[in-house]
Amino acid sequence: MANMVVVFDSDVATSAAKRSSLARLSELVSKGTNVKLLYSPNSPYVRKCLVVASELGLRERIETVDADANPTRRNPEIAAKNPLGKLPTLIADDGAAIYDSPVICEYLNALGGGTLIPRNGPARWKVLVEQALADGILDAAVLARYEAALRPESLRWKEWSAGQEDKITLGLDELERRAAGFGDRVDLGTIAFACMLGYIDFRFAHLSWRSTRPKTAAWLQKFSQRESMIKAPAPR
Numbered sequence: 001m002a003n004m005v006v007v008f009d010s011d012v013a014t015s016a017a018k019r020s021s022l023a024r025l026s027e028l029v030s031k032g033t034n035v036k037l038l039y040s041p042n043s044p045y046v047r048k049c050l051v052v053a054s055e056l057g058l059r060e061r062i063e064t065v066d067a068d069a070n071p072t073r074r075n076p077e078i079a080a081k082n083p084l085g086k087l088p089t090l091i092a093d094d095g096a097a098i099y100d101s102p103v104i105c106e107y108l109n110a111l112g113g114g115t116l117i118p119r120n121g122p123a124r125w126k127v128l129v130e131q132a133l134a135d136g137i138l139d140a141a142v143l144a145r146y147e148a149a150l151r152p153e154s155l156r157w158k159e160w161s162a163g164q165e166d167k168i169t170l171g172l173d174e175l176e177r178r179a180a181g182f183g184d185r186v187d188l189g190t191i192a193f194a195c196m197l198g199y200i201d202f203r204f205a206h207l208s209w210r211s212t213r214p215k216t217a218a219w220l221q222k223f224s225q226r227e228s229m230i231k232a233p234a235p236r
């Protein structure tokens with residue numbers, strides 16, 4: 001089979017609609033207008049957005065609004081903006097809603113000068129895959145948490161929970177293989193990993209992930225000292 005070369009320019013690929021809404025948000029931010037972030041201090045996806053905003057110098061422009069998201073009880077305040085009823089959801093002052101967390105991070109990155117996500121080439125895909133890995137571990141963790149905390153005991157499915165926990169374990173093993181190469185990198189990939197680990201410490205301490213993953217542990221210890229991480233503390 002012949003090799004195929006795909007040339008992709010993210011600027012050309014940006015749709016007119018996205019450009020105009022980006023221009024609108026950019027205008028708001030340059031005017032100093034606040035945007036609202038529907039928020040929970042326990043959400044690791046929210047934390048990722050806040051750390052990204054901080055690193056880009058945009059944190060003061062984001063007003064956080066407490067909202068309680070629940071997979072079975074719709075919160076009408078969130079659902080009015082985001083039919084998925086999930087946090088985080090960002091609301092511009094004209095009412096436009098932006099979700100989910102990867103899209104919010106892309107938005108903030110574009111507004112803040114684009115330093116946290118490489119614009120193109122292998123470095124871009126690497127960072128985006130790292131975010132997907134961190135978010136995927138979180139998706140498994142949040143589902144397992146809902147199963148244990150929300151689902152009535154008689155309906156719980158052990159194998160399903162074990163399957164989610166396996167994704168967490170294998171995902172953390174992959175992170176350990178990558179961590180030695182992180183050096184001083186501060187980008188969407190490393191931010192996503194750090195916020196994910198904060199949630200694993202919060203809800204899955206019993207996994208004792210540090211005991212078999214020394215490189216990740218050493219890297220997180222240093223990364224957690226960043227002002228952006230301290231200003232958006234891990235849930236506890």
Ligand SMILES: N[C@@H](CCC(=O)N[C@@H](CS)C(=O)NCC(=O)O)C(=O)O
Binds near residue numbers: 070086101
């Ligand atoms: N892919 C979404 C996941 C967001 C998510 O699952 N958030 C949780 C809170 S940590 C939520 O809103 N759960 C409510 C629900 O599942 O309906 C993102 O990256 O923003």
